[in-house]
Amino acid sequence: MKKADEHIEPKKETPETKQEVVIHAKGIKKSFGKKQVLKNISFDLKKGENIVVLGKSGQGKSVTIQCVVGMLTPDAGKLEVFGEDVTALNDDELKQLRMKIGFLFQGGALYDSMTVRDNLEFPLTRVLKLKDQKEITKKVEGVLDAVGLLDAIDKMPSDLSGGMRKRVGLARTLIVNPEIMLYDEPTTGLDPITSREISELINRLQRKYEISSIIITHDMECARITADRILVMNEGEYIAEGSYKELEKSDNEMVRSFFNQPS
Numbered sequence: 001m002k003k004a005d006e007h008i009e010p011k012k013e014t015p016e017t018k019q020e021v022v023i024h025a026k027g028i029k030k031s032f033g034k035k036q037v038l039k040n041i042s043f044d045l046k047k048g049e050n051i052v053v054l055g056k057s058g059q060g061k062s063v064t065i066q067c068v069v070g071m072l073t074p075d076a077g078k079l080e081v082f083g084e085d086v087t088a089l090n091d092d093e094l095k096q097l098r099m100k101i102g103f104l105f106q107g108g109a110l111y112d113s114m115t116v117r118d119n120l121e122f123p124l125t126r127v128l129k130l131k132d133q134k135e136i137t138k139k140v141e142g143v144l145d146a147v148g149l150l151d152a153i154d155k156m157p158s159d160l161s162g163g164m165r166k167r168v169g170l171a172r173t174l175i176v177n178p179e180i181m182l183y184d185e186p187t188t189g190l191d192p193i194t195s196r197e198i199s200e201l202i203n204r205l206q207r208k209y210e211i212s213s214i215i216i217t218h219d220m221e222c223a224r225i226t227a228d229r230i231l232v233m234n235e236g237e238y239i240a241e242g243s244y245k246e247l248e249k250s251d252n253e254m255v256r257s258f259f260n261q262p263s
């Protein structure tokens, strides 16, 4: 683990390569009643890439990723995940797809009445329908080790700090080996040092498992550490796209304002 005061360089810009696209969104629209939340959302997430989405509250960031997992259906546009049209999938096919996608919900809750171990076994026994206890234990220990929390295996969520709970939540989504991770505000409510640890963990998981991720955040340090590419969302559209270094110097004042927040 890096020391807290060690300066972390933003990610290096990588040359454009022909990478596999895991999520392809084109012209997505979504309204609730008369309110149009998504006006025109288009992006490609490439394999192994971290995209960070910035945007003020209520702009449709969470709605966008809820469309990706089929929890919400777009009114118009094209949305393909692993080359499949999400809107055309039946319930069984959606279930299959969701097994490949880890979703760390905004405020992502653990089951408070279960130990960490039981929280982690849950997706294995209920979703993957695994029965072999040895295999289950091995997976639980492996994933807790990956998030640095093997010691907490028999603790209750109430005995853990906010940062530790976030990490257990992360472990619970990772345990089914997702190819895509959707992080909705992974560092909100955490102190700066713990936030940084979570951001670095996101990068480690990206490297270790070649996971492709969408990271929604208001935390610019998290954006700086994790982003290969940043999208800025405003009123249901992306108004800017680029690396941290590029957008920091954007001509658009609204875009720049995210980068000049007091921290």
Ligand SMILES: Nc1ncnc2c1ncn2[C@@H]1O[C@H](COP(=O)(O)OP(=O)(O)OP(=O)(O)O)[C@@H](O)[C@H]1O
Binding pocket: 032, 037, 055, 056, 057, 058, 059, 060, 061, 062, 063, 064, 106
């Ligand atoms: N299931 C729903 N039914 C009706 N309206 C919804 C639903 N989900 C979201 N909305 C509305 O869509 C808008 C965008 O919501 P969303 O949760 O995507 O915002 P956000 O960008 O994630 O904001 P925040 O940064 O506060 O999390 C809000 O006005 C919200 O009230």
Ligand SMILES: [Mg+2]
Binding pocket: 061, 062, 063, 106, 184
């Ligand atoms: Mg949200």
